[in-house]
Amino acid sequence: MSLQATTRPPAQRQARAVRLGPRSVAALALVSAVGVAGFGWPFLAPPTSRIGAHAQDAPWLFAGVLVLLVAVVAAAISESGLGPKAVAMLGVLAATGAALRPIGAGTAGIEPMFFLMVLSGRVLGPGFGFVLGSVTMFASALLTGGVGPWLPFQMLAMGWFAMGAGLLPGPDRLRGRGELAMLAGYGFLAAFAYGTVMNMAGWPFMSALASNVAFDPHAPVAANLARFVAYCLATSLGWDLGRAVVTVVLTFTLGPAVLRALRRATRRAAFETPVTFDAAEK
8 A cells, every 4th residue: 555645735826916125115114104293293292392383284294195105106116017907907996996985975984995905905915905095095085076185194094004904914825714804803903993093184183172072282192192082982983883894794795705806817917927029920
């Protein structure tokens, strides 16, 4: 009797439509640093600073984040050699996400686009996820008329959100219920995180005289942190919870089919295979 060794076939490495190179990583780090300052300056500036006196100018100042975001996208495209197939997939997914966003507008956080951003970032990688999240928010703002000083913050936050899904462990091996549970858990937490950071973008511009939960530039950090928590509980907790629950439900119900479709499209597109043309016969 002969014994035949059986080995499990190695997992196929998942192709990435956009692979971040050194220049892209540096630009992304710069944008993220500016974004952190733009979101968190109320907790970073001491009460004695004069930055609170210029709070109304902050939207215009941090609107420069939009320019840096475009630079990140351009760097990622130029360095990775983003081909027409990846551009086409980016356009389709961004258009789909932009079309999904108005479906739940004003309805208790029913926002199915978050579920699509999570799964797309998971399959296509963090670079593609960041580009997709930013472009989708920009496209949806044009579609819904939501263009304003808040748009750069939305683009950056959604870019982080989708990029984080691409950084989750096991992109080549983890499949099935374990992967769905991980994506659902990430989507649940990220939905709250997105709402929280967007609250930070708008909260400082409330007048401290109008509410006891508004930002007070003269109060210590601990007092403003308590005000911010109360502001989130009073204004956005229900919306964020709805977004998180919808993301989890859609991940478990539609996630397997969408993941298969995205992976099938990625394999057929063969992003990392260079395109060659045969010389014409004379």
